[in-house]
Every structure is written in structure tokens, then in C-alpha cells.
Amino acid sequence: MNPRPDSTPPSGRTSTRSTTFFKFGAIALVAAAAVLWQRSAHSGEPPVTIPAPTQDEHAAGVHTETAVLAGGCFWGVQGVFEHVRGVTQVAAGYSGGAADTAHYERVGDGDTGHAESVQVTFDPSQITYGKILQIYFSVAHNPTELNFQGPDHGTQYRSAVFPTSAQQRDVAQAYIAQLQQAHVYPGQIVTRVEPYKGFYPAEGYHQNFLEHHPDYPYIAINDMPKVEALKTMFPSLYRNDAVLYTASAKS
Template sequence: MNPLFMKSSKIAHFGALVMVMAAVAFWQRSAHSDERAVSIPAPVQDEHAGNAHTETAVIAGGCFWGVQGVFEHVRGVTQVASGYTGGASDTAEYERVSDGDTGHAESVRITFDPTVISYGKLLQIFFSVAHNPTELDYQGPDHGTQYRSAIFPLNAQQRNVAQAYIAQLQGAHVFASPIVTRVEPYKGFYPAENYHQNFLALHPDYPYIAINDLPKVDALKSLFPALYRTQPVLFQTTASTKP
């Protein structure tokens, strides 16, 4: 993999900003994420809205910067955190997860109001806008199992909705290639370091964001105008979140 595409901690900390900016022209010529938005049908099977106003969803679709950035612009979402899911707590840090052997995926934890937006509708945005579900263990320029497409249901109802929706989309052949999204057991969510939180909202001019992720936010606005909100809801970091 070309190192210019790596989201190393040095790049994330802007230590290699000069190198990155020098490589912008190269990125613009060759960085095609192939994560173009696709208009897809809503899920036939979805959760039934009850009286609760808070529910949580955990999904993974490549670099968490872009996935978090998309869902921060969705009406009914009250919080989105970038983090790690699928591995053990002692390996839930960026440097270890980047090795690709921890079992973790870069993921997001979405807190939402199910009376405003359903779990199934979140999955529709996930599959159509936030990432490409046909890319196995990579998304655009990022390669490795930590960038896999995965859904981590928190209960049986979410699992049923996720599995039924994948089957529905596969049967409808809405994508040119098979969906490779995994429905995996939920083993806990570990928030990422503070510098990863709200990255798209805080750094919209950052080359990686401008090339790979801002088009996803534009696609959200275009495909889901009733659910799009201009002002993102930002994750509030605390002392317990890693620096």
C-alpha cells in the first residue's frame, strides 16, 4: 500500500503535514475511493418504534473519520463517537489497531432517537452513503481488517433487521458486486483518541477528508434531504477519552 494513503498517527497529529500537502497533487490524480453513493430501497423489515427515545447502533465502514462525519449530519442522531469494536480492551488504541491483527474495526457508536429515525434507516444511510459494502477488508485507500464493513448488533432485533436488510439488498442486486458486510457479535465499544473525534467537522480542508469524505456528506444531503441537517452534532470528549 502506498504510504501516502496511510492515516498514521504522525499524520493525524499533523507531524507530517508538510509531506502530506506536498502529496496533494498525487492524491488528486490517484486517490479514487470508489465509495460513490448508491440509491437503494429502504429496509422492508425494521424495528418498531416504541416509547424509548434513546437507542445505540455500532457499525464499521472503513476510516471512522468519514463515517462519524456523515452520521453527525443525520437528524435524530444525538451523538456519534469514533472508536474500536471487535477486539480486546487492551488493544483498543490506534497504533495497535493499525497493525490489523487485533480483531478491532475502526467503528462508530451512534446514539439516536428511534422515534425520529429508525435503526433500519440508519443502515440504509450506512449502505448507500457512508461506505461501499462490496469492498472486502478495505475502503478506498485504506486496507486491512480494521477497515472492514461490519455491523455489531446490540440485541436480537437489531441483528434480525441487519441480516434481513443485507439479504434484501443482495436479492435486489442493487450493487454491482456482492455485499461483504459482516454481522458480528458485539464485544464492546472503546472510544478512540480525542484527536480522532469530530475530525471531519474540525478539519474539512484536510486532504484525506476533502477527497474521501466530504463527498459522502454531500451525498447524504442529496439522497436524504429530509434527514440532513447542516449543523453537525459533535461528540463531547471527556477526560476518560484517550488524549
């Protein structure tokens, strides 16, 4: 377990990751953290080239749809999808648990049922749900890591898809089976297709974190390579200027 250097745990509480956000004035601490990360940490989420889904949704004249996905720390997953063409909004947040526990400190305990997630709002006439999943499974996270991603451990970092419709559920389940049968990963896919119980945006300081702090040690090591992989592997879908989340525009 290797916590991100973003906070200190409250007294009497332990967590795989700290729960109160640091301000960025402590330059010496950040520099020291960077050295430690460079020596001991590496991203456990390398990009993988995978086939497109054989089963996908049809646009059917709809111009707004949402996908809710969990794949480890929401900083990086949000950052990836903010650079995808056809995506109009990406919120970092929590899904899988109840509304009253959808707070960073509680979710960090790992017993709320929540996973750090993103809500991706997209135009299905420009990008399909299946293509969203292809990016999710290939560059946004590692679907073979059970209840962890890279340095982050706990059920709140699990790989999970929360379909918002029966059609999304069918596409996700079919795609997982397709990828499993194709043996494109060195291990078994552990991604869960879970019932959608709601999505709760995270605290404001978590939103657009990758865009605001691209040189932050955790981001530079674990997440910026994902954005580069998106650019390389999906050049027609990559957008250089990120579409940023604003609370007033959330779905």
C-alpha cells in the same frame, strides 16, 4: 495500499496506515500530499441509491438507542452520521476486539480483531435503526469491498455491523439479504454481522475530524463527497449543523 498522510509509522512496524498523528504545521507536506492524492487516489465508496428496509425496528417508547457500525476509516463515517437528524451523538472508535488492544497504534497492525467503527446514538422515535442502516449502506461506505475501503486496506477497515440487540441483528441480516436479492450493487455485499463485544472510543484527536479539518486532503477527496451525497439523497434527514462528539457525553 495507500496510507492516509496523518502520521509516521514507529520504527520496526509497518502498517497499511501510519500510527502516530502529525501536527498540522507542515504546510508543505500537506500540500504535497494533496497533489499525490489528486493524481493517484479516488474514493472507492460512491453513493448508491437503495430501497429502504422492509423489516425495521419499532420505537416502542424508547428515546435512546445505539448502533455500532464499521465501514472503513472512522473519520468519514462519523462525519456522515453527525449530519443526520435524530442522531444525538457519534463517537469514532474501535469494536470487535479486546479492551486492551483498543488503541490506534495496535489496531493499525490489523491483528486485534478490531475494526475502526462508530457508535451512533439516536432517538428511534425520530429515525429508525433501519434508516440508519440505509444511510450506512448507501452513502457512508461501500459494502462490496472486502477488508478495505477506498485507499485503506486491512481487516481494521472491514465492513461490519455490531448489533447491540437481537432485534438489531434480525433487521441487519434481513436488510443485507434484501439488498443482495435486489442486486443494487455491482458486486456481492461482504458486510459481516458480528457479535457485539463492546465499543471503545478512539483517541481525542480522531473525534470530529471531518468537521475540524474539512480541507484535509484525505477528507476532501474521500469523505466530503459522502456528506454531500447524504444531503442530496436524504434531504429530509440532513442537518447542516453537525452534532459533535464530546467525551463527557459519550454513551
